[in-house]
Amino acid sequence: MDKETLRRLLTGVSAGEVPVDEALASLEDLPFKDLGMALIDNHREVRTGAPEVVYGAGKTVGQVREIVGYMLTRDANILVTRATEDMYAAVRELCPEAVYNPLGRTISVRRRLPAETDSYIAIVAAGTSDLPVVEEAAETARMLGNRVEQITDVGVAGIHRLFARLDLIRGAKAVIVVAGMEGALASVLGGLVAKPVIAVPTSVGYGANFGGLAALLSMLNSCASGVSVVNIDNGYGAACCASMINHL
Structure with a gap:
């Protein structure tokens, strides 16, 4: 039940077009x-x-x-x-x-997806190994009615690849940054774009990454303004936050 469906139901009852008992049956699981x-x-x-x-x-x-x-x-x-x-x-x-x-x-x-936004969310991934989290975020964002642009494999080890995609990233209304290892990409983008950056640390990395804890702490300690952080591998949570921003 969404607000528009509820509004139609109440309007129908008010206009005498929907019987009260039928409306009650629609609401019985609320x-x-x-x-x-x-x-x-x-x-x-x-x-x-x-x-x-x-x-x-x-x-x-x-x-x-x-x-x-x-x-x-x-x-x-x-x-x-x-x-x-x-x-x-x-x-x-x-x-x-x-x-x-x-x-x-x-x-x-997908039964009744909301209309896709004109503005978009950019999902930026440091490496190909981060793609499972990227895909979770992208699927969630699209289900919530957002246009999504994915920019992948632009981590700091080859930062020139990131600069080649900056125009697309800067055009987004919100930016999700997905990175494992030391998680530096979120800070880099936080210093390059004038949009909210939602950082997602991933569990990708060698032993000292501690299953994503190293990337999480790096992102939490970012000196770049406008960077917020969700939990390790939480593409879903990042997409929900970005969707709220994109729909403002």
Whole structure:
């Protein structure tokens, strides 16, 4: 249930075009639906503008199938992050139009996507190894109605590659920077662009990277203004933040 659907429903009741009992039936699963192992937040899109997203990691295939099966009855857009091939196979049995991004590990069902923005989010990746996080962010941003431009493999080890793409990056309304190793790319871009930079440290790197902790601390300690940081490998969270900025 989103605000526009709710507005149409209330307008229909007010005009006498929708029976009260029919309207009540539409609202009976608000604010949430209890599936036993999960409480599906049907009110989230009304509150925040974006529907609930299913985090696949730690869930069984059966749980993901049951959650998605219920969400399909609500005619909502569906995004499952950190999804496996087995989860996708189970969801596709329920919904043949479901799409799996094996690199980003996302399952998406597009029912009523918002119109794509004229402005765009730039997602900039230091290396090819960071692409799983890039793809998670890109899938999330597109599901939220954003135009996305991806600029990859422009890390500081060959910084001339970054300079060749600066015009495209500077044209964005918000910039997501995805980098592992020492995470220096976020600081570099923070000093080059006049847009919000959302840094995503990744777990890519050798031993002293500590699974992304080194990149996280580097980004948190950035001397460049306008850089904010999300958790390690959290492409989803970065995309949600960038989408809010892009829709202002």
